[in-house]
Amino acid sequence: MPGEFELIARYFTRPVPKAVLGVGDDCALLQTAPGMQLAISTDMLVAGRHFFADVDPFLLGHKCLAVNLSDLAACGARPLAFSLALALPLPQAEDAWLEPFAKGLFALADAHECELIGGDTTRGPLTICITVYGEVPADKAALPVPTQALLRSGAQAGDDVYVSGSLGDAALALLALQGRLTLPLDLLHAARERLEQPAPRVALGLALRGIASACADISDGLLGDLGHILARSHCGARVEVDQALPLLAARQVYAGGSAQFDSDMGARTALQCVLAGGDDYELVFTAPTAQRSALAALSSSLQLPLTRIATIEAAPGLRLVDATGQAVAQDFASFDHFAAALVLP
Amino acid sequence: MPGEFELIARYFTRPVPKAVLGVGDDCALLQTAPGMQLAISTDMLVAGRHFFADVDPFLLGHKCLAVNLSDLAACGARPLAFSLALALPLPQAEDAWLEPFAKGLFALADAHECELIGGDTTRGPLTICITVYGEVPADKAALPVPTQALLRSGAQAGDDVYVSGSLGDAALALLALQGRLTLPLDLLHAARERLEQPAPRVALGLALRGIASACADISDGLLGDLGHILARSHCGARVEVDQALPLLAARQVYAGGSAQFDSDMGARTALQCVLAGGDDYELVFTAPTAQRSALAALSSSLQLPLTRIATIEAAPGLRLVDATGQAVAQDFASFDHFAAALVLP
Structure with missing residues (x-):
């Protein structure tokens, strides 16, 4: 078993072309470009x-950086670097675990040119804490925050609300892995990939600068994260629930497309997963209606669905309606409790 | 018990006069001054x-930020901000724990004008991960790293080696708290304060810019951290062990000043604590002999002892000698094993 310094030297010390100084001193040094x-x-x-x-x-190494890159994406920031703190119990402090973990981590890091500049390793219950650094242009004219970063606070009444990609599959996979429902193998495989290898929407976030009025990533569930935008923007939204289902695997469950599901139960489970499941790492964002054609072009160029699911309204609160405009039972909005039920045992 | 967002709002959301954006969005935003x-x-x-x-x-809140500020001190950086990630089991997720924790944390943060800009809270085994940000001037002329930051890599043969303050008391207190030795109450009190409320040497680190040739903070024990400087600077050092004992409580143990100690055992324990105990958060630094008077003046103005304990030599390795120049048994250098023995059960 490698000691702390040997472990850092062997797995976590790499060149840092962007940073002034990387792993190996008391501090790392970063210098941003002017402005x-x-x-x-x-x-x-x-x-x-x-x-x-x-x-x-390997998958864990990918995921723990992916969830952090997803936060940079939500701000429209370009990844620069990250710090990694690891508490490792014995089985994970061995080469057999560290080598694939580092591989998964650096495969994603390299894909986004995000370099490891420092961190800490210690013995302890398996815990991974990453702090990620990205670059975004300042904007002295922007009020109240002088930045070009996408914030949660800029949504305006009348704006459209979009989500990227598909939602709910990660939560569905988790329920299946917990033995709380059974998925056909092909659906399980697709859903599990979303749970274990989420793709942070970095390119989308960068492209949304100057287009989106507010943005957040979906880590706690669509309703929860949209709720953060509404709270910071002091407004509300009307969500068309049937529009809110840009699902992959979950869509088939919702539609009763699998013979293994009672269709009512399937629809309800799928809806819960998409509205409140969490762990999706898609972006939810708002944009003025004037941006619709720009967003259609962006969706096409990124080959990523951008689905309009709601409209921002001045009155605070989340209003869920079905295709006929009827209110949908509000218990989907209790994402906190549902999210708690999804927590691993 | 507060939920995650309520907990963050209640205890960990404060004004950020230095940052562009603090707690509450997907990312915090920091902008450094030009240069x-x-x-x-x-x-x-x-x-x-x-x-x-x-x-x-309260003491834990202080200490977890102190150990991070100590790293900024070692680089001569001025504290700006920090991120806080907390995994909390049930007893610690209650107000009765969070309120004093936040008080201890912010008392030290405010003393150093270091503002909380973001973080994460989750349920889990009690773990605290802080990432701290400080500001240091660039220096295009400096080679190989274009910075005015104090690095571990600048020591030169002939330089003096200094330590600030006193060493070994934290390790001594830990041994006492573990029941592995008994300290008189007044010594225990003094030693325990060093263990639980270390004072990061931020002012010293800032003052050492332009004076010290290399610097590190003493978290793993003097020999270990001096060893980091030697490794990064490709040189060695001769440590005068008797000079290496600028102790507080431990000095009395070393001198057999307490009737409760067999003096041989006391001397040996004290020496281990000062050379390899760790958790001291003093600075070990090197400086050209031409800086001796500047350092004497600095010690006086900061009212902080700066003790010359060693000389840098070109030949790699750590050589321990006593007052008569005789080699001291090298097993003190096995700081890794000793540090491991000091780890909490």
Whole structure:
């Protein structure tokens, strides 16, 4: 078993073309270009809570950086660097775990030119804490925050609300892995890939600068994260629930497309997963209606669905309606409790 | 028990006069002044490993930020901001724990004008991960790293080696708290304060810019951290062990000043604590002999002892000698094993 310094030297010391100084001193050093700001986000992942302790370490390495890059994407920031703090119990402090973990981590890091500049390793219950740094242009004229970063606070009444990609599959996979429902193998495979290898929407976030009025990533569930935008923007939204289902695997469950599901139960489960499931790492964003054609072009160029699911309204609160305009039972909005039920045992 | 967002709002959301944007969005935003670099360091503290789970939360709040500010001090960086990630089990997720924890944290943060800009909270085994950001001037002329930051890599043969303050008391207090030795109450009190409320040497670090040739903070023990400087600077050092004992409580143990100690055992324990105990958060630094008078003046103005304990030599390795120049048994240098023995059960 490698000691702390040997472990850092072997797995976590790499060249840093962007940073002034990387791993190996008391501090790392970063210098942003003139007129740029540093966007910073931290996520801590705990075994048994955010992932199964026996998950494939390659996939875990990917995911723990992906959830952080997703926060940069939500701000429209270009990834620069990250710090990694690891608490490792014995089985994970071995080469057999560390090597694939580092591979998964750096495969995603390299794809986004995001370099490891420092961190900490210690013995302890398996916990991964990443702080990620991205670059975004300042904007002295922007009020109240002088930045070009996408914030949660800019939504205006009349704006459209969009989500990228598809929602609910990660939550569906988790329910299946917990034995709480059975998915056909092909659906399970697709849903599980979304749970274990989420793709942070970095390119989308960068492209949305100057288009979106507000943006957040969907980590706590669509209603919860849209709720953050509404709270920071002091407004409300009317969500057309049937529009809110840009699903992959979950769509088939919703539609009763699998013979293994009672269709009522399937529809309800799928709706819960898409509205409140969490762990999706798509972006939810608002934009003035004048941006519809720009967004259609962007969706096409990125080959990523951007689905209009709601309209921002001045009155605070989330109003869920079905295709006929009828109110949908509000218990989907209790995402906190549902999210708690999804937590790993 | 407060939920995550309520908890963040109640305890961890404060004004951020220095940052562009603080807690509440997907990312925080920091912008450094022109010509400045950001010094970044991360430390993760795990209950049962770095602190007793039942430690006074006010003291813990202080300490977990102090160990990070100590890294900024070692680089000569001025504290700007920090991110806080917390995994909390049930007893710690209650107001009765969070309120004093936040008080201890912010008392030290405010003293150093270091503002909380973001983070994460989750349920899990008690773990505290802080990433701290400081500001340091760039220096295009400096080679190989274009910075005015104090690095571990600048020591030169002939330089003096200094330590600030006193060493070994934190380790001595830990041994006492573990029941592995008994300290007189007044010594225990003094030593325990060093363990639980270390004072990061931020002012010293800032003052050492332009004076010190290399610097590190003493978190892993003097020999270990001096060893980092030697490794990065490709040189060695001769340590005069008797000079290496600028102790507070431990000095009395070393001198057999307490009737409760067999003096041989006391001397040996004290020497281990000062050379390899760790958790001291003093600075070890090197400086050309031409800086001796500047350092004497600095020690006086900061009212902080700066003790010359060693000389840098071209030949790699650490050579320990006593007052008569005789080699001291090298097993003190096995700081890794000793540090491991000091780890909480």
